[in-house]
Amino acid sequence: MNIYDIAEKAEVSIATVSRILNHKGNVSPKTREKVLKVMDEMGYTPNAFARALGLDSIKMIGVMCSDVSDIYYAKAVSIIENELREKGYDALLCCTGTNISDKKKAIDVLLSKRVDAIILIGSVFQESTDNSHIKKAAKSIPVIIINGEFKFENTYSIMCDEQKAMRDCVLALSEKGHKDILYIYDSDSFSGKRKIKGYIEGMEQIGTDNPETYISKCNKDISCAGTLINDIIKSEIKFSAIITSVDTLAIGAIKALTKHGIKVPEDVSVVGFNNSILADFSSPTITSIDNKVDILSTDAVRTLLDVFENKSVAKAKTIQAEIIYRESFAK
Amino acid sequence: MNIYDIAEKAEVSIATVSRILNHKGNVSPKTREKVLKVMDEMGYTPNAFARALGLDSIKMIGVMCSDVSDIYYAKAVSIIENELREKGYDALLCCTGTNISDKKKAIDVLLSKRVDAIILIGSVFQESTDNSHIKKAAKSIPVIIINGEFKFENTYSIMCDEQKAMRDCVLALSEKGHKDILYIYDSDSFSGKRKIKGYIEGMEQIGTDNPETYISKCNKDISCAGTLINDIIKSEIKFSAIITSVDTLAIGAIKALTKHGIKVPEDVSVVGFNNSILADFSSPTITSIDNKVDILSTDAVRTLLDVFENKSVAKAKTIQAEIIYRESFAK
DNA sequence: AATATTAATGTAAGCGTTTACCTAAAAACT
DNA sequence: AGTTTTTAGGTAAACGCTTACATTAATATT
Numbered sequence: 001m002n003i004y005d006i007a008e009k010a011e012v013s014i015a016t017v018s019r020i021l022n023h024k025g026n027v028s029p030k031t032r033e034k035v036l037k038v039m040d041e042m043g044y045t046p047n048a049f050a051r052a053l054g055l056d057s058i059k060m061i062g063v064m065c066s067d068v069s070d071i072y073y074a075k076a077v078s079i080i081e082n083e084l085r086e087k088g089y090d091a092l093l094c095c096t097g098t099n100i101s102d103k104k105k106a107i108d109v110l111l112s113k114r115v116d117a118i119i120l121i122g123s124v125f126q127e128s129t130d131n132s133h134i135k136k137a138a139k140s141i142p143v144i145i146i147n148g149e150f151k152f153e154n155t156y157s158i159m160c161d162e163q164k165a166m167r168d169c170v171l172a173l174s175e176k177g178h179k180d181i182l183y184i185y186d187s188d189s190f191s192g193k194r195k196i197k198g199y200i201e202g203m204e205q206i207g208t209d210n211p212e213t214y215i216s217k218c219n220k221d222i223s224c225a226g227t228l229i230n231d232i233i234k235s236e237i238k239f240s241a242i243i244t245s246v247d248t249l250a251i252g253a254i255k256a257l258t259k260h261g262i263k264v265p266e267d268v269s270v271v272g273f274n275n276s277i278l279a280d281f282s283s284p285t286i287t288s289i290d291n292k293v294d295i296l297s298t299d300a301v302r303t304l305l306d307v308f309e310n311k312s313v314a315k316a317k318t319i320q321a322e323i324i325y326r327e328s329f330a331k
Numbered sequence: 332m333n334i335y336d337i338a339e340k341a342e343v344s345i346a347t348v349s350r351i352l353n354h355k356g357n358v359s360p361k362t363r364e365k366v367l368k369v370m371d372e373m374g375y376t377p378n379a380f381a382r383a384l385g386l387d388s389i390k391m392i393g394v395m396c397s398d399v400s401d402i403y404y405a406k407a408v409s410i411i412e413n414e415l416r417e418k419g420y421d422a423l424l425c426c427t428g429t430n431i432s433d434k435k436k437a438i439d440v441l442l443s444k445r446v447d448a449i450i451l452i453g454s455v456f457q458e459s460t461d462n463s464h465i466k467k468a469a470k471s472i473p474v475i476i477i478n479g480e481f482k483f484e485n486t487y488s489i490m491c492d493e494q495k496a497m498r499d500c501v502l503a504l505s506e507k508g509h510k511d512i513l514y515i516y517d518s519d520s521f522s523g524k525r526k527i528k529g530y531i532e533g534m535e536q537i538g539t540d541n542p543e544t545y546i547s548k549c550n551k552d553i554s555c556a557g558t559l560i561n562d563i564i565k566s567e568i569k570f571s572a573i574i575t576s577v578d579t580l581a582i583g584a585i586k587a588l589t590k591h592g593i594k595v596p597e598d599v600s601v602v603g604f605n606n607s608i609l610a611d612f613s614s615p616t617i618t619s620i621d622n623k624v625d626i627l628s629t630d631a632v633r634t635l636l637d638v639f640e641n642k643s644v645a646k647a648k649t650i651q652a653e654i655i656y657r658e659s660f661a662k
Numbered sequence: 663a664a665t666a667t668t669a670a671t672g673t674a675a676g677c678g679t680t681t682a683c684c685t686a687a688a689a690a691c692t
Numbered sequence: 693a694g695t696t697t698t699t700a701g702g703t704a705a706a707c708g709c710t711t712a713c714a715t716t717a718a719t720a721t722t
Contacts, residue, residue, distance in 0.1 A: 002708050013672045018710060025711090026669050043467055045442040049380035049389065050708035053677040058380065060423075060444070069409035071402060078400035081426050090440060092391075093424040095412050109421060111376040113391070136374055222611060251612045258614065280553060281582045281612060283589065333678050344702045349680060356681090357699050381678030384707040 001044055010038040021046055052114060061304070062110035064094045064103070065121040071276050072246075072293065076121050076146065079297035087305060089116070098123065100130055107133040117142045117307070119300050123189050124148030142307045144300045147291070148190050149316070156307065157316045158299050160291040162191050163198035165321030169243055169271055169289055170202025172323060178241040178269060179206070182232070183215045184225060184253065185245035191291075195245055195273070214239075218249060225252025233260055240268055241329070247272035251282045254328065269329035284327030291321045332375055341369040352377055383445060392635070393441035395425045395434070396452040402607050403577075403624065407452050407477065410628035418636060420447070429454065431461055438464040447639070448473045450631050454520050455479030473638045475631045478622075479521050480647070487638065488647045489630050491622040493522050494529035496652030500574055500602055500620055501533025503654060509572040509600060510537070513563070514546045515556060515584065516576035522622075526576055526604070545570075549580060556583025564591055571599055572660070578603035578610050581617045585659065600660035615658030622652045 003021075007014045012031060019025040020035050038044075052058035061084055065073040081091045092115055094106040110118055118137055124145050131150060137143050138154040145157040173181050183199045185192060196215065203211035216232070218224045225244065229252070232239070244250040250272030254264050264270050264284055272279055275290035296319060306313045325331045334352075338345045343362060350356040351366050358366075369375075383389035392415055396404040412422040423446055425437040441449055449468055455476050462481060468474050469485040476488040504512050514530045516523060527546065534542035547563070549555045556575065560583070563570070575581040581603030585595050595601050595615055603610060606621035627650060637644045656662045 004708080014709080015673080015711080016671060019671090022710080026671085028670060031670080043470065045439060047384075047445055047708055048443045049383045049445055050677090051443075051710075052380045053378075053384065053679090053708080054710040056677080058444075063424075067409060068399060068412065069406045071405070074402070074405035075400045077424070078398060078426060081399065081424055085426075090444065091424050093394075093408070093412055093422050094416075095409060108376060112379045113389070113421065114378055114380055139374065248612070255614050278609075278612060281579070281609060283586050283614065335678080345679085346681080346703075347701060350701085353680075357701085359700060362700080378678050381707090382680075384678080384709090385680035386707090 001042055002047065006035065006038055006042065006044055009042065010035040056114075057116050058114055059088055060090045060092050060113070060115050062094060062106075062113070062115040062118040063091045063121070064096055064106055064110070064118060066096055066098050066123055068093065068095050071278070072274055073121055075276075076293050076297045079294055080119060080121075080301055083298055083301035087301070104133040107137050111137060111140065115141065117144065117304050119144045119146065119304065120148060121146045122148055122191065124150050142304065144304050144307075146296050146300050151315065155315070156303050156313060158296050158303060159191075159316075159318055160296060160321050161318050162289075162291055162321060163194040163201070165289050165291065165323070166195045166198025166243070167202035167205070168198075168321075169323055170199060170206065173241045173243075173269060173271070173329070174202075174206040176269070176329075179208070180237075180239040181214060181241040181243060182237075182239045183243050183245075184218050184228060184249050185215070186218055186220045186249060187245065192245060199243065220246060220248055222248050222252030222255070225249040226256040229253050229256035230260075233262075241270070242268060243271045243273075245273050247274050247276045247278040247282075247286055247288055250286045250288070250328070251278060254282060254284070254286070264328050265330055271323070271329050275324045279324070279326060282328070287326045287329035288324050289321050290324050292319050295319055332373060333378065337366065337369055337373065337375055340373065341366040388447050389445055390419055391421045391423050391444065391446050393425060393437075393444070393446040393449040394422045394452070395427055395437055395441070395449060397427055397429050397454055399424065399426050402609070403605055404452055406607075407624050407628045410625055411450060411452075411632055414629055414632035418632070435464040438468050442468060442471065446472065448475065448635050450475045450477065450635065451479060452477045453479055453522065455481050473635065475635050475638075477627050477631050482646065486646070487634050487644060489627050489634060490522075490647075490649055491627060491652050492649050493620075493622055493652060494525040494532070496620050496622065496654070497526045497529025497574070498533040498536070499652075500654055501530060501537065504572045504574075504600060504602070504660070505533075505537040507600070507660075510539070511568075511570040512545060512572040512574060513568075513570045514574050514576075515549050515559060515580050516546070517549050517551045517580060518576065523576060530574065551577060551579055553579050553583030553586070556580040557587040560584050560587035561591075564593075572601070573599060574602045574604075576604050578605050578607045578613075578617055578619055581619070581659070582609060582613045585613060585615070585617070595659050596661055602654070602660050606655045610655070610657060613659070618657045618660035619655050620652050621655050623650050626650055 003014045003017050007017045019027050020032050068074050068077050084091050096103045096106045135152055138152050143155045147159045149157050200211045216228055218228050242253050250270050254270055262268055272286045272288040275288040279286040279288040303313055334345045334348045338348045350358050351363055399405050399408055415422050427434045427437045466483055469483050474486045478490045480488050531542045547559055549559050573584050581601050585601055593599055603617045603619040606619040610617040610619040
């Protein structure tokens with residue numbers, strides 16, 4: 001069923017039907033009523049493709065992340081989707097995994113579906129081996145990058161200053177007398193690297209000689225954090241605080257510590273990252289660095305709309321993180 | 332840039348370009364090479380709308396749920412998105428909240444975007460006041476409903492037998508000597524109702540007189556479960572086990588119990604629902620009823636593809652849940 | 663009442679594909 | 693070499709909409 005069917009039934013021209021559909025031009029109330037009634041009766045839904053062909057905009061934004069089942073991305077996607085919907089846009093979701101060729105494919109899909117823009121969540125950085133797909137996309141549509149960095153024409157990045165947050169966190173722990181602060185992390189992504197940098201800066205600032213020796217790597221799995229802690233305890237390395245790159249690792253660490261009879265926060269303080277809902281689920285609850293996904297996500301959509309409206313928009317924006325104090329490291 | 336530009340540059344007709352794009356018809360290797368090279372050089376991406384106009388399929392599936400930031404939906408969406416992508420389909424995400432008018436709007440958006448089908452996750456049931464939007468959708472495209480129930484032409488539902496799972500869980504607790512089994516739930520959704528039913532059946536089966544008195548309602552927030560437990564403890568109601576309708580509530584309950592010096596599982600056993608990652612994060616880890624989102628989600632996509640291929644497909648399918656034993660209720 | 667202005671509606675071209683149908687060239691038969 | 697079959701490639705219509713331009717009807721102005 002199409003606009004012609006409606007036009008015929010309502011005894012008007014297709015132009016009139018189109019005008020009614022688009023709230024444009026002059027249509028008499030009577031005609032409008034009549035046509036709307038016919039549309040309703042026939043259960044007509046306009047074809048967005050055909051529309052997009054004429055208008056060159058489908059009101060659809062590609063949203064890419066590696067994995068929505070990750071609680072962090074899920075939150076970002078959820079906020080973005082809601083903000084977009086409110087402004088009349090849909091979200092075409094692409095979970096690409098971490099494989100670069102899959103990301104390239106995803107970009108091609110989004111481009112072929114003629115999305116009006118792309119929002120990338122995480123895992124983009126300038127020095128990355130291959131960013132040609134982002135360049136390709138940016139040639140035809142704006143690309144907004146959340147917590148990633150990539151400077152190119154038609155590209156806008158919004159990030160959280162995780163480096164400073166990490167440094168501040170080390171300093172805050174130091175103020176409470178902590179010197180031997182371990183760092184357990186899970187990823188060498190763009191933000192992963194910035195976190196480490198900040199941690200090292202902080203440690204150096206409080207006079208630690210070889211901060212690198214306090215760092216251990218781990219995968220996201222909580223059991224991994226557990227075995228890591230077990231090893232560290234066995235090796236009799238001294239420590240009074242632990243920072244982790246994600247809340248899940250903090251949970252794993254706390255569980256392991258508790259099993260060894262080490263009390264959190266009395267014996268060891270723990271700070272997580274992301275300030276996810278998990279922070280409240282743990283006992284003790286986890287003090288966590290909030291990297292403001294909500295603000296980043298909201299801002300991404302706002303930026304996008306500004307770009308659409310040709311307002312002047314900053315190519316890169318940075319937002320400050322905040323330490324949210326809970327039980328695992330009291331203020 | 333369009334097919335004409337490519338055709339011109341490559342000195343062939345648009346038909347040839349189209350044939351190459353669609354791997355259809357006969358094109359000589361030489362010509363193919365030449366055209367592909369031009370496409371690559373110009374960074375051409377075919378316009379999926381125009382294509383859809385001709386083909387009447389955009390290879391896009393609408394995926395609806397109330398909220399992707401919910402860990403349960405996030406997992407389902409993630410699996411669905413991956414399965415779809417593997418088969419060459421994209422997922423157009425619609426997070427509708429719980430408001431019926433927003434759901435109707437979302438359906439209209441999906442229909443106007445001419446998705447090839449819709450997968451609904453949760454919150455649909457036959458007796459619901461208004462399901463006209465689902466009927467409307469099903470009139471033009473197949474609608475797959477995960478963990479919801481709605482019988483109509485072109486509608487397929489895949490659910491988990493949560494009722495039986497709940498009953499079995501009560502019986503399992505009873506076998507271990509539990510009689511006073513509380514049930515804390517968060518939602519009167521379709522699956523919420525089935526869970527309660529199963530709980531009551533189980534309680535009756537083990538000879539409880541007024542099972543309803545053991546039931547309390549709560550929102551999803553863990554603090555709510557906590558205050559609820561506090562109240563129950565104050566009121567000196569006897570209980571030795573708690574079942575919750577979601578893992579988060581189990582976490583809240585365990586935290587509250589622990590604060591009161593009540594040990595889990597020594598004094599009170601706790602069983603959660605969904606078998607989410609949270610179950611492992613808690614200490615003690617939570618025994619949880621796995622309602623098999625992964626299987627449901629995978630199956631939804633498989634069903635969809637079968638429908639597309641005109642294979643005969645069951646209108647309704649039910650999958651069995653499973654109790655995953657962890658520390659909070661040992662086997 | 664005649665004219666100018668504005669409102670309402672219609673016609674037709676264009677958006678970028680696919681594909682049925684057609685023609686020309688090449689290959690495979692006699 | 694002449695005919696048939698196959699392969700390669702082209703032309704033009706169709707998909708469902710938007711919109712510039714054209715036309716007619718209604719209203720306002722003189």
